[in-house]
Amino acid sequence: MSNPSSLSGPFATGLKPPYWAVIFASQREGRDAGYAEMADHMVDLARRQPGFLGMESTRDAQGFGITVSYWRSPEDIAQWRLHAEHSDARRLGREQWYSQFELRVAKVERAYAFERSAG
Amino acid sequence: MSNPSSLSGPFATGLKPPYWAVIFASQREGRDAGYAEMADHMVDLARRQPGFLGMESTRDAQGFGITVSYWRSPEDIAQWRLHAEHSDARRLGREQWYSQFELRVAKVERAYAFERSAG
Numbered sequence: 001m002s003n004p005s006s007l008s009g010p011f012a013t014g015l016k017p018p019y020w021a022v023i024f025a026s027q028r029e030g031r032d033a034g035y036a037e038m039a040d041h042m043v044d045l046a047r048r049q050p051g052f053l054g055m056e057s058t059r060d061a062q063g064f065g066i067t068v069s070y071w072r073s074p075e076d077i078a079q080w081r082l083h084a085e086h087s088d089a090r091r092l093g094r095e096q097w098y099s100q101f102e103l104r105v106a107k108v109e110r111a112y113a114f115e116r117s118a119g
Numbered sequence: 120m121s122n123p124s125s126l127s128g129p130f131a132t133g134l135k136p137p138y139w140a141v142i143f144a145s146q147r148e149g150r151d152a153g154y155a156e157m158a159d160h161m162v163d164l165a166r167r168q169p170g171f172l173g174m175e176s177t178r179d180a181q182g183f184g185i186t187v188s189y190w191r192s193p194e195d196i197a198q199w200r201l202h203a204e205h206s207d208a209r210r211l212g213r214e215q216w217y218s219q220f221e222l223r224v225a226k227v228e229r230a231y232a233f234e235r236s237a238g
Contacts (some may be wrong), residue, residue: 010146010181010183011144011146011219011221012144012221013221015159015166017223021140021142021223021225023140023142023187024150025130025131025132025187026176026219027129037193050212056144056185056221057185058177058178058179058184058185059177059179060177060178060179061180062129064129064177065177066175066185067175068139068142068185072190074228079156084160088233089176093180093237094233098233098235099235100130100232100233100234100235101148101232101233102131102132102175102230102231102232102233103230103231103232103233104136104227104229104230104231105228105229105230106140106225106226106227106228107225107226107228108142108223108224109193109224109225109226110223110224111221111222111223112221112222112223113219113220113221113222114213114217114219114220114221114222115218115219116213116217116218116219
């Protein structure tokens, strides 16, 4: 069983496989229409779900982004999928915010970390 | 067995699970020192390896990036890891280009795609 990673900084660190990853690659459209607020709210909400372990997310200047969230089990992922506010956000994503996305659910089998030592 | 995805555009599309993902989250340092050329060369080289299926990659203005490459099997990933030029590039990454990274190897069990229809 993994412990939750540090929730500060861009990396999800210290997770011990096996655990699960949801890999979400998406292309944003030009219109904002509440996107940033909803995205922040979904991150806050996800962090409070059972089995949430961590998240890494980035988006480039062309609007192509990858967000990977990490979970204890596929059951935890399924529960988060059923959350009412998350369902609403996903609908808005398809209707307004994303022109295309690919979502993958994967079991993390191995992991390696590197951090430059100071000096 | 998956077929290789389209190699154009930011998305790896049309892959049929199960297949494998290498999730590489990294923080770049300020110095460039040949990074862009090496990164492009590694992408070209990876695409020609046995079992390579596709890649998605993005990096934000703060230098935090996520690259996910997709592979037919863990054996294909292990072979790519042993490639001499790739080994050299990884060493330079640790020495010069990345202050921190997390690398995860995961088995993709399920996938969903969305693309906005025109009009």
